[in-house]
Amino acid sequence: MTDDQQEYIEQVFERVRNLIHSGIWGEIRLQRLNDWIGCFENHNAALLAAYLLDNLCFRSRDQFTSMLDVLFSDARVSLNGSGLTLLTDVLKKVPTGKALSICIAPVLGPSSPPTKSGPYILRLAQRQFRMKPNWMSWPAHIHYGADLSNVIFVDDFCGTGEQFCEFAAEIQLQERHEQFPNIQFWYYVATIHDKGLKTLTEKLPFVSIRYAEHLTASSAVFSDECFNRYQIPGFQQLVCSEYDRILQAAQLPTRGTFADGFGKLSLAYAYAHATPNNTLPIFWMDTVNWTSLLDR
């Protein structure tokens, strides 16, 4: 290893320790980080570990609060022909009348396990903005009627868009749209990937999408675009070869659904409360030979 590589590795590791120590990556425990790095070091792949950590986007609880802020603070809806600020004009006030004009629900289909993030995100948002709970509902219990003008589905992450499409099918969203063409459907998602955005725009064009962060192909951590920032000859090959070696040694998937993250998005992106499965399994998968850094 060259001096430069050694120093890079030490710099990144020191930085990450500081990020944990200062609370910016507060929910990651130092010991867990050390254990994960240790796995790489055992296989002489410290450079890979440094590269992955250098490019990891970890959204702590506090950072996520800021993302919810982006999602909700300036959001506007149209009600009876007039434009309203969602939070101040609607959600912070108690609804008048029997039927709701606006309904906000988590992305959680009836057959989904209760561990999905949707309800948690909604709860966070409700507390953060002091929304009146009266506006909230389970997706299966939304009362579709003449009074309802806006339905907002809330979730944290949209990768390929498959999950939301499945959810939409489960709650028969397309049918609802055809039945009530005047209802504006919204999908408020904290982070969306380009792939998901395209899928949804194609398959569910009547759903308006609002997001705080937008990932693209260059977010893939082994993409050329990502490596292009490092204009160091041979660096990409070195890191990729270490990665291939680690996958073998750690018995992490090289084929199948989760190799390269679900949908092959190859992300290095995670929240404190959950890690999308589009993120590389090297971060979140435990095997006999491998300790994870993050929890799914």
Place this chain on the structure above:
Amino acid sequence: MNNLGQAFVRNRTEEFGLDLWGTYVLPPYYEALGLNEVGKSVVLEGGRGSGKTALLRYVSYNSQFSSNRNDIPNSAFKNIGLYLKADTQYFSAYSGGDIDERKWQDIFEHSLCLALTEQVVGALTTLNCSVDRKAKYGQLEKLDLGGAVGGYSNENIPSELEKFEKWIRLRRQELSRWFRNVESNHLPELFSLREFLGAIIQEVRSNLTYMKDSIFAVYIDEYENLLDYQQRFLNSLIKGGEPPLIFHVAMKPNGMRTRQTIGTEAIQEVADFRKLSLDILLEPEFELFSAELFFFRLVRAGLPEGLVPINSETLQDESKINDRLTNKSYRGRLISEINRILPGLKYGEIATIILADSVLSTRLKKLIGDGIRQQSSRLAADKFIDKEYPEASIVCAALLHQSTKTADEVLSQFENLKNGRPSNFKDGDWVHHFLVGSILLVYFPYRQRACPLYAGFSAFRSLSKTNVRHFVELCNLATTGLRTASEFADFSVSIDTQAEAALRVSRLFKNEVAGCGDFGNRLLAIVNVMGKLYRLSQGKPAQSEPERTHFCVINAAVTDEAERVLSEAVKWSVFFIQDESKVKGVRYESNEYVLNPIFAPFFGISYNKGRKLEMPGPQAEAMLTGTVQDYTNLLKTYERAWATSEDEQLTLGLED
């Protein structure tokens, strides 16, 4: 405080406030400063971490008249210190708008006047802070401050101290308000510093018996950050200062950009002021002082004083300084105790460790093997390694790469050594010259493995030079394992922990260079380039120019711009000047610039002043003022040159 590991966390004076009474260890040079005898202005020069600010806060009234002080000796009244730290960003705004520089100078003068007057009032108030003090000193009702300076203002100025203090505060707020709308046609009433302050002092001396002979010594800190006209104005104060009002300034090295005053004459050293360099004054006794400080901090953090070889009161007693310096057994106890807690290894012991460590000894064997092969010899590497002679074994790695020695010769000298015969290893100083470099050479590729050379009280001292802050930070990171007093008697920091602390501190302070002054970014780049060059040199197996940590410019002097950068590098303690420039025959040689040893652990180089790197003018110019590409080229040039010739007086760029 039960956690002794926190004893060294605070390493800046700012964190201790203005009143240092009870927390300040008098530096060994305190008496030599002669601040109590002052009749002439003093220019105090000290880099970061030199203890300059702490010293000034100690001599200011805030500490001298501290409410924590039980008995104030008469000597404390001789020179009453008024300490003013120039807030740079604030005073830099004393310019511009539609106001010319001359007027700004008056406004600056007025601002100083108000601040210093407030300080005089503060001195009186702090002194008379309790009923007992008022009984002992008091007499404040005799003061007619308004009467003393009434002639300078159109307003009615209150006479009584407290009301006068409020009035001054209002004037300061008035100035502050004026800054919200800087315009020449509604300036507040401006006062002239020497007259106004002089009159106040006169009033104080005439009426307060305990201050009838007092001299007021103004210390203005961070002088180097003031604007040019502000420096000239202070220079005038220095020149014109005489008892009972004297002006002193404190600054970093090379901080005095001009000797001009606002008049026609310039100020001159000796005639108008004495220059005291705190770094130079501290150096001879840094060993004693740093050890004293170490134990003092532990006591302050809660360690019972009985467990340490110092006495807190002695360290703060001006009359005991000489005792501290001359008492041999005191010094002996101190050094031996701190060496127990921060033990170092002798070079020989490190050599033994290398031989016993599988990774390091493999590396040594490879180095030796390479050297033998280079010599086209067929001797076995094992012949040059002997556990009984670790130092010589290590040094062989270098010797075998030197073209002036053959493998056979080295082996024969090694045999001599082993058999008690005269040997170049000892008598020819081979071990003496090459051991440190060879040790570093063995550790060279293992950057994450901190070399034991950087461990130990003695190493810590060498790394910090005279920088108290660096020393304290080294202790801080090394002693995090210390918790309670009960552990103390057996407590000792492991070599590895100390060496790792040194590496971390080295990186920490290297990163801080970017924030140093106008050229911080450039200075950091220079540290990186020079560090890398010295590391390149350190990595050469022949070690024929061992322990390179400083350079001089030869043949051609550098441009003014480069001189400016050099001056900044010295100011911010990136380089230290070791020797003056000279002309050797027809060859020009500049000052010798030593890289701050605190960077040594990061680059894996020595902290001693070893061999010199002679840099031809154009290369030095590139290093000081060049572009990123120039740096890359510079490093490549040396890399190529040093890869091909094992032994060189650097001839790059030189004419024959």
Place this chain on the structure above:
Amino acid sequence: MNDKFNIVSHEFDQPEIPTQLESRQWDLAIVGNPDSDERSVVARDYAVAHSKNNLLLRYENNTIYVNNELVTRGRLQTLVESAKSVLIEATALACPELLILLKALTTRGIREISFLYLAPLEYRRNLKGNLSEHRDFDLSVNCRYKSVHGFMTDLTDTPVGQAIFFLGFEKSRLGQAFEQEETLREWQKYAVFGVPGYEPGWENDALANNVHHLAANSFEVRYVAAASAASSYKLLNDLRKADKTARPIVICPLGTKPHTIGAALFLIEHNEGQEATLLYDHPNKSTGRSSEVRRWHLYDVTW
């Protein structure tokens, strides 16, 4: 009590002039010198085309220049007072200019103020030649912190309060602040990062380059979207209200321009008794670095 300013943000994720902005008009536009920066040129052209009058503003060496002539604050107020609506071209204008301008506008009671900011397309620097030293070979001259008339205080004479640092990707600016103004280490310190960033991953530069200060100096960390002026303004007001002892506040806007806009509004609001002052290092605009437009931001401020 409500905050003084109401900010409505409009964001247009495209490099061309948004159709929604084509019909907007203002009485007066204030622009800065675009140098050769493409974004600033586009912004300047838009501002000039969509206003009846325009002025070129510059603050240099503690002096105000309008159309390259030295003016006093009083004169500046006179120059703006007849406008009902003003567009401030904030792409080229720097923090001190925004402050001075806002002061003049609010003093003269102008209640419709818009800020235009065009975000750049390419910004993240590449690591060249060295993995570990990409920042360390930045040879630009550091900038010194210098007070701005009207928003200044002598820190050695100010009681300890709250210091709020908006942080950007540069490595040396925060360190320089502490080096130059050591007293600030004792203040209650907040570090504000732009999360979410302009693009995911960009925030990592700011985090990486500043985190060692945070660890060493007991900062509290806060996050405000990089493009949000309203959230930065709100954060500052929230922090101020949370401090029941009403201590002095120092704002150090080293982050994104939208953050600086929010900070400027806050400073104007709370500057009467010098409770809030500015700490700023006046960086040189990178001359010659022309960058294309990524997004349009318009912030409509009323009060």
